[in-house]
Amino acid sequence: MLHMQGIRKQFEQTIVLREIELTINRGEILALLGPSGCGKSTLLRIIAGLESADQGQLLLHGQPLNPIPIHRRNFGLMFQDWALFPHRNVGENIEFGLRMEGMAKLQRQQRVAEMLELVGLVGYQQRSVLELSGGERQRVALARSLAPRPQLLMLDEPLGSLDRTLRERLTEELRRIIKAAEVTAIYVTHDQNEAFVVADRLAVMNAGQIVQLDTPQAIYQQPKTAFVARFLSLTNLLPIVKQTSLSPELQLVETNLGQFEIQSSQTQAAYLLIRPEAAQLAPSATASYRGQVVGQSFRGSHQRIEWRYAHGGLQLDLPSNYQLDQGQNLDLTFDAQQLSLVQSDH
Incomplete structure (x- = not known):
């Protein structure tokens, strides 16, 4: 579905991405896993169109992605702070993207109802987002990202602001929702436990490079390098x-x-x-x-x-x-x- 060919990015004297080669298959959840500064968020921003690569090419369904403006890519974005509108209720937050697309009111209402059921928040439509718990806000943000039926969903540390207990509980739920929505997703995280639960495949990154790409099980059973092993807390x-x-x-x-x-x-x-x-x-x-x-x-x-x-x-x-x-x-x-x-x- 999405192919990255020789993606390179440099900020002043620092090379952030080094000739990234990566293919994301339709319907899969791919996690970009690595420590702070490894280039994973920069790569996500380049895919989203928020940054441009210095060299290399992005292909979506075999067609160059670079010339397509951000608003026409039909990508969903979800960040750590979720960026919900505090003056809007849950339903209004979820339908925001649909309204921007010009969707008719009845269709918007139907889609919002579908999303509330998908994320387990039936009956929350009229609630203020200020009344919600952290986990509920996270699900509203996810529903808003999924409502326009994006062809690619991108999540950048979406659980990072939650406490560890809640984060662990929501990780499996997050995977269930994404799979139920039948959407292709890229999930950026520094937490290997999150990546293991959510992802179909992991791209472990270090110093701007993908050092190992495989399933969570395969990477745990056979880390390729000492860096990968240590990053997974395998220190023996x-x-x-x-x-x-x-x-x-x-x-x-x-x-x-x-x-x-x-x-x-x-x-x-x-x-x-x-x-x-x-x-x-x-x-x-x-x-x-x-x-x-x-x-x-x-x-x-x-x-x-x-x-x-x-x-x-x-x-x-x-x-x-x-x-x-x-x-x-x-x-x-x-x-x-x-x-x-x-x-x-x-």
């Missing part, structure tokens, strides 16, 4: 001292913790990634890795321990019902399915 990265290919799909790697056999075709990895959930208590007489519990914290269904071994330490998750003491020696094995080989960032 052990430098690889030596790597040997035992077969095309099986690698033997040596680290300062020991040797590991990894199912992978990657032959020049820089790090071994051990996910926190990889740890398992070693049965007696089993080949294992020895370390010491030097810190622990309760996380509900599990406990996070700091496990120190001779040459380093790992953050690992174990079931909450395991009784562990500070300073206790602990022998562990690691689930091979939770180990990955990761490239360096260069």
